Ligand code: HEC
Ligand code: HEC
């Protein structure tokens with residue numbers, strides 16, 4: 123890994139939190155049909171195939187070999203992957219406190235989190251709910267949560283017959299037997315989003331957040347980067363040099379789709395207005411356990427709701443969302459408008475995943491976005507813009523066979539230094555006792571705007587020197 127890449131990796135690690143896809147002004151604006159087929163409540167539990175559990179994959183000759191080696195997938199998962207702890211965290215102090223809070227402080231009435239369907243939906247999915255057993259639940263987020271219930275393929279997917287199939291035949295076979303094609307980046311992203319944004323009753327609502335659940339702010343590039351891999355990400359990136367850019371784009375589209383389906387199902391299932399549809403910092407300036415009432419940001423009209431901007435792709439250039447669409451989606455209480463909004467996106471995602479992302483396209487998108495940072499932005503918008511710049515810069519560097527040298531390397535260093543400066547502005551102040559959740563209370567849109575202009579200048583200078591876009 124060259125130095126520039128390593129620095130970018132470190133930058134991703136600290137800022138996790140999401141808006142804005144700004145490119146392709148000409149994106150088709152396809153108003154999907156407004157049919158009212160909302161997703162099955164908690165489709166995670168509605169997968170047809172039965173699950174066998176992680177134990178079935180863990181034998182040394184199957185996936186229980188050495189960590190980070192082929193056939194060591196189980197070993198990597200159990201020793202490094204946070205998903206293997208997803209069930210056990212339901213016993214920790216935060217979970218217990220959440221349960222008490224959700225029961226209105228009445229410990230006697232509170233349901234243990236490890237028995238609460240609301241929590242198990244994401245922390246210990248088991249396929250069909252009727253199949254739920256202590257052993258399956260104990261796996262947490264096991265192999266089948268991403269790869270699909272294995273009852274139809276567990277015994278055959280390692281046979282000589284299976285291995286002798288052509289890639290096209292394998293794809294068809296996987297699909298017919300319920301094995302998710304996780305190599306396909308769109309399929310992969312769709313799996314992550316089910317739990318990391320939510321789906322149907324698998325939902326981190328404001329009630330859960332106020333009780334102590336972390337806010338879910340999913341961005342695919344960042345989360346994918348942080349997941350300890352049981353496969354070779356290096357060879358994926360070598361095989362497809364636009365990997366990082368695609369992952370980011372598909373993440374934006376897929377997460378927005380999931381968010382608006384969630385808004386639709388909240389309208390259908392919930393009673394009343396769901397605060398988690400709205401910008402947190404319109405109501406909260408800081409999240410202190412000592413402040414009894416949410417405090418609005420200076421300049422905000424108290425009580426004026428803004429849509430949560432993390433999952434609103436930039437309408438100006440994307441052409442798919444306008445702020446009126448988003449407001450309408452949140453204002454209609456039968457969920458139809460939100461569902462229609464979500465419906466516009468999947469075709470676009472398919473198009474993105476098959477597009478040829480060559481270096482000049484990536485550099486063009488990078489330069490266009492750099493020149494148009496969000497104005498007077500919220501922290502969410504600024505952070506999404508930053509994460510997009512990082513993803514595109516990473517994809518750009520992946521297009522070089524050898525790390526650039528001389529003047530070209532200097533240009534890259536300038537760009538990296540400006541990215542680092544922006545990241546410093548986005549970090550949450552942390553560490554204060556008394557904060558139940560850190561919040562970006564010191565975020566300054568003006569300082570961000572200035573830093574974004576310096577980044578743009580560095581990118582334009584690199585371009586002018588002929589070494590960059
Ligand atoms: C929509 C899926 C979803 C639901 C529903 C859900 N969670 Fe989570 N939970 C997550 C995800 C994803 C994370 C990781 C958050 C992150 O880092 O973005 C998480 C993180 C947590 C954490 C922090 C874990 C840690 O390592 O510190 C706790 C504790 C937790 N959840 C408990 C609960 C409890 C208790 C419930 C039920 C009342 C619940 N969750 C419901 C998806 C969910
Ligand atoms: C959070 C989602 C997730 C979980 C949980 C998960 N995987 Fe994977 N797995 C992936 C992704 C993504 C890939 C990369 C794409 C691919 O090769 O299919 C992958 C790849 C693999 C591969 C191919 C490795 C290679 O070198 O090509 C195997 C085998 C595998 N996983 C087995 C397992 C086993 C066994 C478990 C449980 C112990 C597991 N996975 C849990 C997402 C997951």
Ligand code: HEC
Nearest residue numbers: 204207208211244245247263267313314317345346348349
């Ligand atoms: C079945 C639900 C589910 C699926 C599918 C899923 N996750 Fe998770 N993920 C969780 C839960 C729950 C946690 C919290 C576990 C904990 O803290 O112990 C988590 C934690 C994580 C974390 C650690 C976050 C942190 O703050 O430390 C990363 C990174 C992550 N997931 C990435 C992914 C990616 C990438 C995918 C898709 C390839 C994926 N997840 C698919 C439920 C899921």
Ligand code: HEC
Nearest residue numbers: 331332337397398400401402405409410411412413416559
């Ligand atoms: C419409 C205004 C509004 C919005 C938007 C809103 N909240 Fe709240 N929040 C409240 C109110 C009112 C309370 C206190 C009552 C309660 O616990 O529900 C609260 C309580 C909380 C608490 C508990 C605070 C404490 O001191 O115990 C947390 C944490 C929280 N919200 C986080 C969030 C996050 C994160 C978001 C964005 C996803 C958000 N809120 C969006 C109004 C809002």
